[in-house]
Amino acid sequence: MTIKEIAQLAGVSSAAVSRYLNGGYVSEGKKEQIRKVIEETGYQPSAQARMLRTKKASLVGVVVPKINSESISRITAGIESVLAERGYQMLLAGTDNTPAKEVEYLRLFENYPVDGIILVGTMFTAGHRKFLKETKVPVVVIGQRTSHANCIYHDDYDAGKAMGQAVAGFSKKGVAYIGVTRDDKAAGAAREDGFIAGLKNAGVTLFEENKRTSAFTLESGYESALDLLESKCDIDVISCATDTIAAGAIEAIQTYLKKQIPTNAADAGARMRYILENTSIRVTGFGDNQMLKAVTGGIPTIHFGYKTSGIRGAELLLDNIERGEQIPIEMKLGFRLVGADPSDSENLT
Amino acid sequence: MTIKEIAQLAGVSSAAVSRYLNGGYVSEGKKEQIRKVIEETGYQPSAQARMLRTKKASLVGVVVPKINSESISRITAGIESVLAERGYQMLLAGTDNTPAKEVEYLRLFENYPVDGIILVGTMFTAGHRKFLKETKVPVVVIGQRTSHANCIYHDDYDAGKAMGQAVAGFSKKGVAYIGVTRDDKAAGAAREDGFIAGLKNAGVTLFEENKRTSAFTLESGYESALDLLESKCDIDVISCATDTIAAGAIEAIQTYLKKQIPTNAADAGARMRYILENTSIRVTGFGDNQMLKAVTGGIPTIHFGYKTSGIRGAELLLDNIERGEQIPIEMKLGFRLVGADPSDSENLT
DNA sequence: CTGTTAGCGCCTTCAA
DNA sequence: TTGAAGGCGCTAACAG
Numbered sequence: 068m069t070i071k072e073i074a075q076l077a078g079v080s081s082a083a084v085s086r087y088l089n090g091g092y093v094s095e096g097k098k099e100q101i102r103k104v105i106e107e108t109g110y111q112p113s114a115q116a117r118m119l120r121t122k123k124a125s126l127v128g129v130v131v132p133k134i135n136s137e138s139i140s141r142i143t144a145g146i147e148s149v150l151a152e153r154g155y156q157m158l159l160a161g162t163d164n165t166p167a168k169e170v171e172y173l174r175l176f177e178n179y180p181v182d183g184i185i186l187v188g189t190m191f192t193a194g195h196r197k198f199l200k201e202t203k204v205p206v207v208v209i210g211q212r213t214s215h216a217n218c219i220y221h222d223d224y225d226a227g228k229a230m231g232q233a234v235a236g237f238s239k240k241g242v243a244y245i246g247v248t249r250d251d252k253a254a255g256a257a258r259e260d261g262f263i264a265g266l267k268n269a270g271v272t273l274f275e276e277n278k279r280t281s282a283f284t285l286e287s288g289y290e291s292a293l294d295l296l297e298s299k300c301d302i303d304v305i306s307c308a309t310d311t312i313a314a315g316a317i318e319a320i321q322t323y324l325k326k327q328i329p330t331n332a333a334d335a336g337a338r339m340r341y342i343l344e345n346t347s348i349r350v351t352g353f354g355d356n357q358m359l360k361a362v363t364g365g366i367p368t369i370h371f372g373y374k375t376s377g378i379r380g381a382e383l384l385l386d387n388i389e390r391g392e393q394i395p396i397e398m399k400l401g402f403r404l405v406g407a408d409p410s411d412s413e414n415l416t
Numbered sequence: 417m418t419i420k421e422i423a424q425l426a427g428v429s430s431a432a433v434s435r436y437l438n439g440g441y442v443s444e445g446k447k448e449q450i451r452k453v454i455e456e457t458g459y460q461p462s463a464q465a466r467m468l469r470t471k472k473a474s475l476v477g478v479v480v481p482k483i484n485s486e487s488i489s490r491i492t493a494g495i496e497s498v499l500a501e502r503g504y505q506m507l508l509a510g511t512d513n514t515p516a517k518e519v520e521y522l523r524l525f526e527n528y529p530v531d532g533i534i535l536v537g538t539m540f541t542a543g544h545r546k547f548l549k550e551t552k553v554p555v556v557v558i559g560q561r562t563s564h565a566n567c568i569y570h571d572d573y574d575a576g577k578a579m580g581q582a583v584a585g586f587s588k589k590g591v592a593y594i595g596v597t598r599d600d601k602a603a604g605a606a607r608e609d610g611f612i613a614g615l616k617n618a619g620v621t622l623f624e625e626n627k628r629t630s631a632f633t634l635e636s637g638y639e640s641a642l643d644l645l646e647s648k649c650d651i652d653v654i655s656c657a658t659d660t661i662a663a664g665a666i667e668a669i670q671t672y673l674k675k676q677i678p679t680n681a682a683d684a685g686a687r688m689r690y691i692l693e694n695t696s697i698r699v700t701g702f703g704d705n706q707m708l709k710a711v712t713g714g715i716p717t718i719h720f721g722y723k724t725s726g727i728r729g730a731e732l733l734l735d736n737i738e739r740g741e742q743i744p745i746e747m748k749l750g751f752r753l754v755g756a757d758p759s760d761s762e763n764l765t
Numbered sequence: 766c767t768g769t770t771a772g773c774g775c776c777t778t779c780a781a
Numbered sequence: 782t783t784g785a786a787g788g789c790g791c792t793a794a795c796a797g
Contacts, residue, residue: 069773069774069775070774070775070776071774071775079783079784080783080784080785081774081775081776081784082776082777082783082784082785082786083782083783083784085775085776085777086776086777086782086783088775088776089776091777091782092782092783093782093783094782094783097782097783109550111523111526111527112527112774112775113468113527113773113774113775114524114527114528115464115467115468115527115528115529115773115774115775116468116773116774116775116776116789117774117775117776118464118775118789119462119464119465119468119773119774119775119776119789119790119791120774120775120776120777120788120789121775121776121777121789122789126524133489134483134484134488134489134492134508135483135484135485135486135488135489135490136484137484139483139484140482140483140484141484143483143510144512147510147512156509156520156521156524157509157510158507158508158509159483159507159508159509159510160505160506160507160508161492161496161506161508163493163496171505172505174460175463175475175505177460178460178461178462178463178464179463179464179529180464180528180529201458285706285707285710289710311707314707314710314711315710317710317711318709318710318711318713321713356707357634358634358660358663358705358707358708359707359711360667361634361638361663361664361666361667362663362666362667362708362711362712363711364667364670418789418790418791419790419791419792420790420791428767428768429767429768429769430768430790430791430792431767431768431769431770431792431793432766432767432768434791434792434793435766435767435792437791437792438792440766441766441767442766442767443766443767446766446767461790461791462789462790462791464789464790464791465773465789465790465791465792466790466791466792467773467791468773468774468775468789468790468791469772469773469790469791469792469793470773470791470792470793471773
């Protein structure tokens with residue numbers, strides 16, 4: 068079904084149909100004829116051709132590192148809320164934490180009918196910088212600071228610092244840290260540096276041998292934590308760069324302790340009691356994951372305004388698109404330390 | 417930058433440039449000139465215009481109910497793996513469990529340069545059926561059985577039944593069930609019906625007053641479970657239609673018990689011990705969520721082959737697109753009951 | 766091998 | 782108000 072065929076069937080010109088579709092001048096009579104034909108044929112104009120013509124898609128492309136993540140979904144929820152309100156739709160592309168794919172999808176969106184792009188960033192490669200420099204499409208980066216585009220990021224350093232201080236507050240023995248690649252300036256470098264600074268402020272040192280680097284997955288967190296435990300270092304806190312990693316660490320601690328449960332402790336209660344009585348290792352995270360909080364009762368973690376960053380990011384982008392705003396903007400969002408209150412100390416691990 | 421400009425700069429025709437881009441006949445000399453101009457200008461052909469012309473996008477649209485879900489992400493991971501291998505990219509649209517939005521995005525993709533659509537289904541409205549009936553774009557539905565499109569779904573009924581039987585096996589008092597809307601035939605109706613059938617098989621009845629209906633969220637699961645607990649019904653199992661709801665139930669049980677902790681149990685260990693000794697309520701779920709398993713040690717749940725359904729779905733779709741396969745296919749995938757082994761009974765709740 | 770020509774489906778002057 | 786005409790950027794014949 069094309070606009071031409073509709074025009075023929077309705078006995079009018081294609082221009083008339085186009086105007087009908089877009090609210091231009093059409094006499095009542097013709098309006099009616101056209102309406103009927105469209106109704107009957109179930110015609111839908113090709114968004115594609117329309118976009119080729121108008122250079123306008125009412126569509127925003129969002130590139131995210133992974134889709135199964137609460138933080139990301141909070142960001143996209145924020146984006147969506149703004150877009151919906153202003154008549155846009157959102158297309159998502161997940162890159163599975165692969166920087167190369169990130170650039171691929173950026174390129175796709177660039178030559179695709181989207182009005183703008185939001186990149187939820189992890190790390191910047193030369194490819195990224197090249198893209199940001201060259202592209203004519205409005206782009207907003209969320210989650211990383213960059214001078215190559217408008218960006219909204221979180222105060223990872225100070226968050227890490229706050230966590231470091233809190234941890235120093237309740238740690239009696241030693242502290243371990245499971246971070247992520249420092250190529251990720253925000254979740255990798257900033258959180259770790261902040262954390263270490265926070266500890267130091269309180270007179271605590273994070274020893275090199277108590278540091279591990281994990282991928283952004285639960286399994287990887289599990290491995291890192293187990294490795295830490297088996298190294299027999301004297302620690303009572305494992306701080307992790309994300310709540311997902313923290314979940315892996317919690318699992319590792321349980322696995323590790325179970326191995327040592329006296330064989331005569333047959334029933335579940337007794338075994339669990341053993342674990343409880345022997346667990347003096349606390350785990351902390353970043354991100355304030357909802358499920359983790361629900362099930363554990365809440366470990367110390369950092370709440371970032373992810374939804375807010377999504378909202379602000381979308382607003383920035385739309386202003387850019389619609390009003391051609393050109394002043395570069397950088398926006399830093401704060402955080403909230405949660406679950407570190409001593410009264411919450413019934414937390415399992 | 418258009419192909420025309422490039423052609424001019426290189427002193428050739430636009431057709432030559434097009435051929436250069438698409439591997440047609442171009443003499444070495446011209447090839448070089450064109451290469452240089454493209455290099456210098458950083459020209460990128462408009463995918464948009466190309467698609468308008470070729471009716472081919474190497475792109476698949478995937479509509480999902482929500483993005484922050486492990487099951488969904490397993491499905492999309494499966495889809496992605498097949499797509500990548502066969503030279504396609506994937507665009508995601510999240511509908512936030514809103515059937516109306518689902519249709520909106522289906523329509524968007526329909527008039528958009530995608531070669532096919534995969535719908536991860538929740539419920540079918542008239543709008544859905546109308547779309548499936550009318551559309552010319554190849555569609556595969558994952559997660560729901562339907563006669564209107566090729567579909568791949570999971571054996572929710574038998575999974576529910578298996579869970580019912582397992583629960584009957586370890587329940588000594590009464591059983592409660594927190595389901596989701598029956599408008600969702602798979603996660604709603606089939607799981608519940610199967611569950612009840614499984615219980616009945618073992619001679620156990622699920623009383624009406626022990627049933628609740630929840631949304632697909634943790635909070636909602638929390639509310640439903642708390643409501644159940646406060647109704648003072650005599651139960652020792654709360655079975656939930658999803659692991660997310662189960663997580664909410666676990667939180668609710670903890671909250672509920674905490675309220676009753678003797679005030680003299682001051683320290684964390686004592687309080688936790690109280691909870692343990694008084695918790696005889698087990699929670700079960702569906703979906704085999706990784707984080708839940710890691711943190712709780714694993715509640716009884718159902719593992720579905722989500723990744724497999726993604727893979728099969730994508731394969732089906734691509735065969736449809738590329739080879740014009742037209743034989744309608746329905747595919748039912750099995751499941752695995754996990755965590756119901758009595759030896760796993762150290763699970764917290 | 767190469768350029769010319771004719772659209773893909775739509776919107777937007779422009780003159781009527 | 783209306784229709785004819787031109788073109789968005791690209792590719793696919795078709796002659797050369």
